[in-house]
Amino acid sequence: xxxxxxxxxxxxxxxxxxxxxxxxxxxxxxxxxxxxxxxxxxxxxxxxxxxxxxxxxxxxxxxxxxxxxxxxxxxxxxxxxxxxxxxxxxxxxxxxxxxxxxxxxxxxxxxxxxxxxxxxxxxxxxxxxxxxxxxxxxxxxxxxxxxxxxxxxxxxxxxxxxxxxxxxxxxxxxxxxxxxxxxxxxxxxxxxxxxxxxxxxxxxxxxxxxxxxxxxxxxxxxxxxxxxxxxxxxxxxxxxxxxxxxxxxxxxxxxxxxxxxxxxxxxxxxxxxxxxxxxxxxxxxxxxxxxxxxxxxxxxxxxxxxxxxxxxxxxxxxxxxxxxxxxxxxxxxxxxxxxxxxxxxxxxxxxxxxxxxxxxxxxxxxxxxxxxxxxxxxxxxxxxxxxxxx
Amino acid sequence: xxxxxxxxxxxxxxxxxxxxxxxxxxxxxxxxxxxxxxxxxxxxxxxxxxxxxxxxxxxxxxxxxxxxxxxxxxxxxxxxxxxxxxxxxxxxxxxxxxxxxxxxxxxxxxxxxxxxxxxxxxxxxxxxxxxxxxxxxxxxxxxxxxxxxxxxxxxxxxxxxxxxxxxxxxxxxxxxxxxxxxxxxxxxxxxxxxxxxxxxxxxxxxxxxxxxxxxxxxxxxxxxxxxxxxxx
Numbered sequence: 001x002x003x004x005x006x007x008x009x010x011x012x013x014x015x016x017x018x019x020x021x022x023x024x025x026x027x028x029x030x031x032x033x034x035x036x037x038x039x040x041x042x043x044x045x046x047x048x049x050x051x052x053x054x055x056x057x058x059x060x061x062x063x064x065x066x067x068x069x070x071x072x073x074x075x076x077x078x079x080x081x082x083x084x085x086x087x088x089x090x091x092x093x094x095x096x097x098x099x100x101x102x103x104x105x106x107x108x109x110x111x112x113x114x115x116x117x118x119x120x121x122x123x124x125x126x127x128x129x130x131x132x133x134x135x136x137x138x139x140x141x142x143x144x145x146x147x148x149x150x151x152x153x154x155x156x157x158x159x160x161x162x163x164x165x166x167x168x169x170x171x172x173x174x175x176x177x178x179x180x181x182x183x184x185x186x187x188x189x190x191x192x193x194x195x196x197x198x199x200x201x202x203x204x205x206x207x208x209x210x211x212x213x214x215x216x217x218x219x220x221x222x223x224x225x226x227x228x229x230x231x232x233x234x235x236x237x238x239x240x241x242x243x244x245x246x247x248x249x250x251x252x253x254x255x256x257x258x259x260x261x262x263x264x265x266x267x268x269x270x271x272x273x274x275x276x277x278x279x280x281x282x283x284x285x286x287x288x289x290x291x292x293x294x295x296x297x298x299x300x301x302x303x304x305x306x307x308x309x310x311x312x313x314x315x316x317x318x319x320x321x322x323x324x325x326x327x328x329x330x331x332x333x334x335x336x337x338x339x340x341x342x343x344x345x346x347x348x349x350x351x352x353x354x355x356x357x358x359x360x361x362x363x364x365x366x367x368x369x370x371x372x373x374x375x376x377x378x379x380x381x382x383x384x385x386x387x388x389x390x
Numbered sequence: 391x392x393x394x395x396x397x398x399x400x401x402x403x404x405x406x407x408x409x410x411x412x413x414x415x416x417x418x419x420x421x422x423x424x425x426x427x428x429x430x431x432x433x434x435x436x437x438x439x440x441x442x443x444x445x446x447x448x449x450x451x452x453x454x455x456x457x458x459x460x461x462x463x464x465x466x467x468x469x470x471x472x473x474x475x476x477x478x479x480x481x482x483x484x485x486x487x488x489x490x491x492x493x494x495x496x497x498x499x500x501x502x503x504x505x506x507x508x509x510x511x512x513x514x515x516x517x518x519x520x521x522x523x524x525x526x527x528x529x530x531x532x533x534x535x536x537x538x539x540x541x542x543x544x545x546x547x548x549x550x551x552x553x554x555x556x557x558x559x560x561x562x563x564x565x566x567x568x569x570x571x572x573x574x575x576x577x578x579x580x581x582x583x584x585x586x587x588x589x590x591x592x593x594x595x596x597x598x599x600x601x602x603x604x605x606x607x608x609x610x611x612x613x614x615x616x617x618x619x620x621x622x
Binding site for chain 1: 404405406407408410411414428430431434488489491492493498499500501502504505508514515516519520521522523524525529532533536537539540
């Protein structure tokens with residue numbers, strides 16, 4: 001007889017009540033710790049919007065987002081962040097073009113081809129790369145990389161989009177390598193053995209069986225790498241030149257460029273508090289947060305699409321938001337609303353009323369909802385999908 | 391402090407904006423700034439007592455490989471406004487083994503050094519948007535030292551042997567080299583004050599420290615660092 005049944009059958013008695021209270025207490029503690037991350041994100045968004053909304057009022061959202069010139073200290077200040085948004089997107093894209101093939105190749109080599117001795121050297125080496133602080137990368141880029149680019153391409157200056165992308169690519173490499181390598185290693189060895197048994201060569205096994213099986217893990221790795229590249233500040237502001245222009249022509253990788261993160265890094269320290277420039281920088285931070293949010297949400301959508309692509313028959317029409325993604329979105333929204341509710345409760349009621357209320361009702365409400373809602377998404381490994389398909 | 395063992399002085403950086411805001415919010419005893427306190431900040435923090443602690447000059451620097459001998463204020467302005475793009479358009483300037491393209495290096499738009507430069511040299515015009523922005527005097531010096539065709543501006547304390555400070559040319563008789571001496575006798579045109587700020591009249595340890603800074607010992611340190619003392 002399991003523990004829960006034993007508690008339920010003892011309907012009365014102080015021992016039973018004590019156990020029930022203990023269960024309740026443990027659940028509430030874990031609930032509070034889980035809620036912490038959501039609360040932090042809500043607070044960050046709240047404070048950024050509070051200081052940033054005034055620039056949206058002053059300048060107007062279209063002029064802010066699509067204005068071509070960022071000159072906050074001119075006689076007629078202009079707060080247009082379009083070149084900055086373009087700069088962030090281009091530098092990240094360049095970094096992925098550089099990092100994805102390299103890291104995929106490295107991950108495949110480490111997990112499939114390397115001997116155990118070589119693997120024992122390579123894995124720690126890539127993890128060491130992840131531990132180097134970003135400002136050290138920036139310094140290396142400033143002294144070595146820009147000089148190299150200047151001499152190789154015979155340019156006036158080496159501080160370019162290319163330098164930023166190469167540096168960000170190097171920084172994203174260890175992230176993508178370790179997660180992809182984990183995904184590739186966790187493909188069951190039956191796949192490999194089966195493929196080799198029917199006569200496929202090693203390369204055919206890797207390219208047609210193993211990598212497609214690990215695809216959602218690899219996609220997750222790439223998205224983590226993108227997240228790392230978008231948010232990088234110090235290294236980027238040291239090597240891209242920080243000129244807020246659109247490259248001319250648009251594919252000119254040898255043009256200086258400026259990112260949203262570089263703008264914040266370079267201007268936040270000396271801005272005059274309370275001025276329009278100060279609010280504009282908070283507006284930039286809000287835009288950056290929204291871009292990160294979009295990247296993460298599309299990551300959810302892409303991963304669900306990849307997972308579903310294996311099980312659903314080809315004939316089904318894909319709606320804009322697959323049911324699983326919609327469910328996930330609903331859960332996220334519920335938690336954010338719950339966090340908002342908790343914050344409001346703390347504000348309007350004194351602490352000694354609010355805490356017990358939440359501790360008592362909170363976990364009960366959520367657990368009931370969680371158990372009841374249909375089609376709750378459960379994380380599945382790509383391998384389970386394949387075995388079911390077979 | 392080494393000489394006054396009962397005084398504990400903690401210094402932190404962050405830029406002129408941070409210095410002014412910190413003293414305004416009373417989280418520090420003394421704030422430092424290399425730019426003037428704006429009128430908006432003066433209305434927000436009316437109790438400020440602003441003291442000049444040193445003079446500083448802004449030197450125009452180029453890479454030592456550049457053969458330029460001197461530059462006029464107008465030429466500096468046209469270079470930074472993007473109207474002059476090649477070193478060959480400036481008399482006496484040439485960078486061998488390159489195509490003589492000018493690489494503009496400046497500071498970020500919230501820098502005190504840049505706001506001073508934009509006001510006095512560019513006469514409040516906006517510099518070319520192709521200017522590379524660096525976030526400190528040291529970074530500008532570093533970039534000029536390793537890029538042959540570059541031009542930039544730094545505080546005279548940062549002029550090292552890796553860069554060449556270009557004298558300003560007014561006419562054949564009036565060519566002024568940026569140095570502590572020319573800033574002190576006010577012949578060098580690009581000079582500014584460095585400020586320390588307190589809330590109201592300083593007292594106690596704060597007052598002692600400020601007296602030390604303005605006294606002979608403090609001003610000797612100012613001179614040793616390459617800046618210009620306010621007293622003789």
